[in-house]
Amino acid sequence: MKTALPLRQLLITSLLAVASTGALAQWKPDRPITLIVPWAPGGSTDQVTRVTAAELEKHLGQKIVVMNQPGASGSVGTKNAMAAPADGYTWTAGGAKDLGTYKVLGMLDTSAADWNLYLNVAHIAVVGVNADAPYKTMTELLAAMKAKPGAVSVATAGVNSSGHSAIEAIARAAGVTYKHVTYDGGAPAAVAAASGETEVTTQLAAEQTDMIRAKKIRPLAVVGDKSIEIEGFGTIPPLSQFIPGFKDPINYFGIFVPKAAPPVVAQTLDKIWATEMVKSEALRKYAQSRGAMFAPMAGDEAQKAVFPAIQSYAWTQQAAGKAKVSPDTVGIPKP
Secondary structure, eight states: OTTHHHHHHHHHHHHHHHHHHHHHTOOOOSSOEEEEEOSOTTSHHHHHHHHHHHHHHHHHOSOEEEEEOOOGGGHHHHHHHHHSOSSSOEEEEEEHHHHHHTTTTTSOSOOGGGEEEEEEEEEOBEEEEETTSSOOSHHHHHHHHHHSTTTSEEEESOTTSHHHHHHHHHHHHHTOOOEEEEOSSHHHHHHHHHHTSSSEEOOBHHHHHHHHHTTSEEEEEESSSSOEEETTTEEEOBGGGTSTTOOOOOEEEEEEEETTSOHHHHHHHHHHHHHTGGGOHHHHHHHHHTTOEEEEEEHHHHHHHHHHHHHHHHHHHHHTTOOSSOGGGGTOOOO
């Protein structure tokens, strides 16, 4: 009998701990949440963030107000999210690669490790040209870039954007140069190529799909080593078909919540991602229609998934002489 009481007490203590943990994991926001999209309306981040926010509202029971605050390659909106009270009511969104390389580029003193990452999709960059451009294949475009160094105009959402990362990887792998034309978001960059304001864009498939289907942009290659399917168009071949051995790490997108926010916020979102977002049909359909990859992840899994793209881009910028801070001094070792 002397051992029964301690065992009973231990059981009761354990049950209370489990109940307490369960209670802590249930965050019920009592006012609208502000979700800053640091890019222009209509771009890949804006598109997928609005789909994800609508899904989250069902589970949080509170309105999520999506606000576009573009500028300085996404750093303006991200900085505003950092400066907001750390009460869990202000989030940001975007490509994890961008978030993880702001410090390297001297834009913001932050890294991916400062945030809880809630990934939704992986967006894939595509080399698209104006429909009236003379380049019918990727081989022809690369030949023109070699013949006319720095003359072929390429539209991106600016330094540190996915489009800029893509064209920099191409330039390095193929030994070419280009004329960089920047915009406040991926959607304006894609429109620039579609209208003939620039010859090329290397922004994400999600930002080009409507114009590809409308035959205003001709897609030449996926910036990677795997082809993708675009509904209403067909297959776009991988860049590795034209530049043997070419690879580009996957760039995951998502919603980012400061780790300084109350733990209950992360506990609740972790649970939603593990049980609900992984089966979101709305998010899955978005990915299928936009040439993206359905990829809900959170926690350590998300941090591990995003690091290769952060590492690759950080060192590409270092090699190009554009890094303000050496990546290895901020926790990004050379690949």
